[in-house]
Amino acid sequence: MQIEQYQRFYELEDKHWWFVGMRNIFYRFVNDIYRNKTDLKILDVGCGAGMIMKDLGKFGEVTGIDVEPAAMEFCHKRNIGKLCLGSGINLPFRSGVFDLVIAFNVVEHVQDDISFVKELDRVCKGGGRVILATSAFNFLWSQHDEINRHKRRYLKSGLQMILENRHLAVERITYTNCILFLPIFLAITLKKLLRRNGLSLINAYYSAPALINRFLLFILKIESLILIRFDFPYGVSLLCVGRKA
Numbered sequence: 001m002q003i004e005q006y007q008r009f010y011e012l013e014d015k016h017w018w019f020v021g022m023r024n025i026f027y028r029f030v031n032d033i034y035r036n037k038t039d040l041k042i043l044d045v046g047c048g049a050g051m052i053m054k055d056l057g058k059f060g061e062v063t064g065i066d067v068e069p070a071a072m073e074f075c076h077k078r079n080i081g082k083l084c085l086g087s088g089i090n091l092p093f094r095s096g097v098f099d100l101v102i103a104f105n106v107v108e109h110v111q112d113d114i115s116f117v118k119e120l121d122r123v124c125k126g127g128g129r130v131i132l133a134t135s136a137f138n139f140l141w142s143q144h145d146e147i148n149r150h151k152r153r154y155l156k157s158g159l160q161m162i163l164e165n166r167h168l169a170v171e172r173i174t175y176t177n178c179i180l181f182l183p184i185f186l187a188i189t190l191k192k193l194l195r196r197n198g199l200s201l202i203n204a205y206y207s208a209p210a211l212i213n214r215f216l217l218f219i220l221k222i223e224s225l226i227l228i229r230f231d232f233p234y235g236v237s238l239l240c241v242g243r244k245a
Contacts, residue, residue, distance in 0.1 A: 005148065006070040010049040010077070017213045019051070021220025022237065025176055026104060026133055027055050028224050029239060033129065034059050040099040043123060045088045046106030050075035060099070065091065091119045099128045105237075107159075108135045108150045114162060121166040124244045130168055134159065136175055136238045142188045159240055168242030174227065175235030179219050184236050 013019045034040060040060030044053050047064030048071050056062050064075060065084040072083050086092050088106065101120045110116040120130045135145070135153040145153065160170050177184075208216065226232075 003068065003070045006049055006068065006074055010074040013049055013051040015213070017208060017216035017220065021217050021224075022133070022177065023051060023055060023104075024221065025224045025227060026052070026102075026131075026239065028227065029131065029172075029241060030056060030059065030100070030102075032228070033241070034100070041097060042100045042102065043091075043093070043098040045091070045101065045103045045120060046109070047071060047075065047083070048104075050078045050080045052102065052104050053080050054078060056100075056102070063098075088116050089119060091123050093123045095122050096125045097123050099125055100131065101128070102131045104133045105135070107132055108145075108152060108154070109148070111151055113151075114165070117162050117166050117168075121168055121244060126244055128244050129171070130163070130242045130244070132159065132163075132238075132240045132242075133176075134238050134240075136235055140185060140188055140236060142191060154238055156238060159238055163240060163242040166242075167245055169245065171241045171243050172231070173238070173240040174231035175237065176223065176227065176232065176239050177220070177236035178232035178234060179223055180216070181235055 009019070013023075037059050042056055042060055042062045044056070044062055044064045047053055047066050050064060050071075053062045053064045053075070061082065063082045063084065064080065065086050065088065066072065067085070067087050069085060072085055075083050084092060088103065088110065089112065101124045103116075103120060107113050107116055117130070117132075124130055135150060137155065138153045141153060156173055156175065160173055163170055
């Protein structure tokens with residue numbers, strides 16, 4: 001991911017509808033599993049600017065690791081101290097250390113996703129969990145993916161196979177950002193047809209008038225409530241919970 005994107009994320013993570021809404025969905029998944037836990041050892045792989053770390057702090061001690069020094073700087077601005085500069089492909093931790101290992105929109109950036117998940121599995125304790133959030137459906141590929149240096153988008157079956165090959169039992173896997181799937185698909189298709197410059201796409205993705213931003217966030221909040229009981233058959237993103245034997 002480009003360094004300037006960390007600055008953009010830092011500025012938008014606490015107010016932009018996508019960041020706030022998807023983080024809320026992710027948090028609800030974790031809370032549903034660990035509602036009364038406060039002593040977990042958690043690893044946030046690809047911690048970025050640190051908002052996920054702050055959200056999960058109520059469940060225990062959170063360590064963040066990122067390959068980019070800029071991520072460390074922005075985490076420090078949020079007064080997050082337990083950080084490590086390093087790669088998710090070669091995590092500098094002993095095996096079986098963490099109760100929960102998360103990677104929020106990271107695996108799509110990694111060239112060797114199988115080795116990446118293998119490392120997440122290695123540092124996870126027996127009985128612990130690995131939770132991944134990522135991008136879905138290659139036909140949704142756009143200049144947004146290219147600007148953010150994504151390697152691929154995933155089908156539910158493909159992501160599940162990667163986890164199960166590491167003997168991580170998939171407790172739950174579902175598409176997310178389902179309600180907005182059609183308008184996002186149509187917008188991406190129109191952009192491709194018009195052959196617009198990638199910069200206009202990224203600005204459109206991250207910029208929204210306040211009223212529209214609140215409306216889109218409201219939709220994702222509704223979705224988070226539906227996901228308490230039901231899985232979605234399609235969506236712009238994927239969320240998967242795997243448990244180590």
